[in-house]
Amino acid sequence: xxxxxxSYLKKNAGITEPQLSQLKNKIITxxxxxGEFLLHKGQVCRHSFFIEKGLARFYSIDREGKEHxxxxxxxxxxLSDRGxxxxxxxxxxxxxxxxxxxxxxxDEHFNHLASEISPQFxxxxxxxxxxxxxxxxxxxSQLIGASAEERYLDFITLYPxxxxxxxxxMIASFLGITPESLSRVRKVLAKKNFHGF
Amino acid sequence: xxxxxxSYLKKNAGITEPQLSQLKNKIITxxxxxGEFLLHKGQVCRHSFFIEKGLARFYSIDREGKEHxxxxxxxxxxLSDRGxxxxxxxxxxxxxxxxxxxxxxxDEHFNHLASEISPQFxxxxxxxxxxxxxxxxxxxSQLIGASAEERYLDFITLYPxxxxxxxxxMIASFLGITPESLSRVRKVLAKKNFHGF
DNA sequence: CGCGTGATTGAAACCCTTCAAGTTTAGTGG
DNA sequence: CCACTAAACTTGAAGGGTTTCAATCACGCG
Numbered sequence: 001x002x003x004x005x006x007s008y009l010k011k012n013a014g015i016t017e018p019q020l021s022q023l024k025n026k027i028i029t030x031x032x033x034x035g036e037f038l039l040h041k042g043q044v045c046r047h048s049f050f051i052e053k054g055l056a057r058f059y060s061i062d063r064e065g066k067e068h069x070x071x072x073x074x075x076x077x078x079l080s081d082r083g084x085x086x087x088x089x090x091x092x093x094x095x096x097x098x099x100x101x102x103x104x105x106x107d108e109h110f111n112h113l114a115s116e117i118s119p120q121f122x123x124x125x126x127x128x129x130x131x132x133x134x135x136x137x138x139x140x141s142q143l144i145g146a147s148a149e150e151r152y153l154d155f156i157t158l159y160p161x162x163x164x165x166x167x168x169x170m171i172a173s174f175l176g177i178t179p180e181s182l183s184r185v186r187k188v189l190a191k192k193n194f195h196g197f
Numbered sequence: 198x199x200x201x202x203x204s205y206l207k208k209n210a211g212i213t214e215p216q217l218s219q220l221k222n223k224i225i226t227x228x229x230x231x232g233e234f235l236l237h238k239g240q241v242c243r244h245s246f247f248i249e250k251g252l253a254r255f256y257s258i259d260r261e262g263k264e265h266x267x268x269x270x271x272x273x274x275x276l277s278d279r280g281x282x283x284x285x286x287x288x289x290x291x292x293x294x295x296x297x298x299x300x301x302x303x304d305e306h307f308n309h310l311a312s313e314i315s316p317q318f319x320x321x322x323x324x325x326x327x328x329x330x331x332x333x334x335x336x337x338s339q340l341i342g343a344s345a346e347e348r349y350l351d352f353i354t355l356y357p358x359x360x361x362x363x364x365x366x367m368i369a370s371f372l373g374i375t376p377e378s379l380s381r382v383r384k385v386l387a388k389k390n391f392h393g394f
Numbered sequence: 395c396g397c398g399t400g401a402t403t404g405a406a407a408c409c410c411t412t413c414a415a416g417t418t419t420a421g422t423g424g
Numbered sequence: 425c426c427a428c429t430a431a432a433c434t435t436g437a438a439g440g441g442t443t444t445c446a447a448t449c450a451c452g453c454g
Contacts, residue, residue, distance in 0.1 A: 366433080
């Protein structure tokens, strides 16, 4: 049977069936139980993760021990500390599984081979990076400019599925507010007859 | 005489002298006076800008008319709305010159040709993107986690040169606080016998 | 059942903003 | 080169949004 990653490559990265058979033995999938680390601060990140099933998060922990979630990754999303991976530096960040998760461990060998046999894959890879940048810029713009309520509304329209799967305190951590504040924001929205969740 | 961009390409992107002569007629430089727009909201961004002289900023304006600066770009920095450029969408952002500025207008023709004649350039281009992502992630992590004072201290250690060249109210806009708040932060730091500026 | 985790609520404190008024600085024209 | 003006920066007082800390409630799981 064809894996989620394989269909994804065919659909989005222009990888053909014969190319896929060349790549198949380089595709390594790993299962993580809820709470398990895919990447730990201090390690050098060696992989890009493609989430086939489950849900993972990318976050930092500050001096006071508080977690700050940079990104969530549900099915068919990529996740990695690109800085650490590309520049071979030890990571400042953590990645762990929010649910039981299976992820494809994409390493340099895979990327190199895929780029070699498919120019489309190379193009696609750039697309991923460009899109990632666009995402991060919008997020910065929003963190600078919007109130807690606006940020939460943005979140539930952008990630309606995540709103249900992710515990509330993690959403708060993503938005840069406390769980208590998020609870109050939701209370206010409920009073305004808002039913987005 | 060799332009700043040309030396930059040779030093960082592995472009050789003969390759450079092939590229030379594709390198278009333009001068902007202080306050002039390099990119205006609503336009589709067609260029990546390499700042040879001067200083530019990349920012958004929210519904209330407030500016939020995403990025500064002094000499030898790149600046672009990559989302708009790559995906051909109209931009949400502005780019304008803070000082009189000359910028290289890098378009798709240039990138295509340079990638063609130099595999190193392609590698280098990916490096730029990866580095940009790393930068943005750190910024998000900081916006979520740090106080106004911490953010300002980070700014002056990361961009000591900009601290002097950029008006204070723009630094405030970059940090996501009001000019008044930044003024007070500086006052507190001065009392603590801090002399970073 | 009881424990632990997550969500809610309240009150006080804190950080930052807003608005309004000054002061300083920088640029312009006489 | 000074005088004038506008823009930038500072300062104060009041207000708003968010955090903190603490207590309570709700729920799922051993």
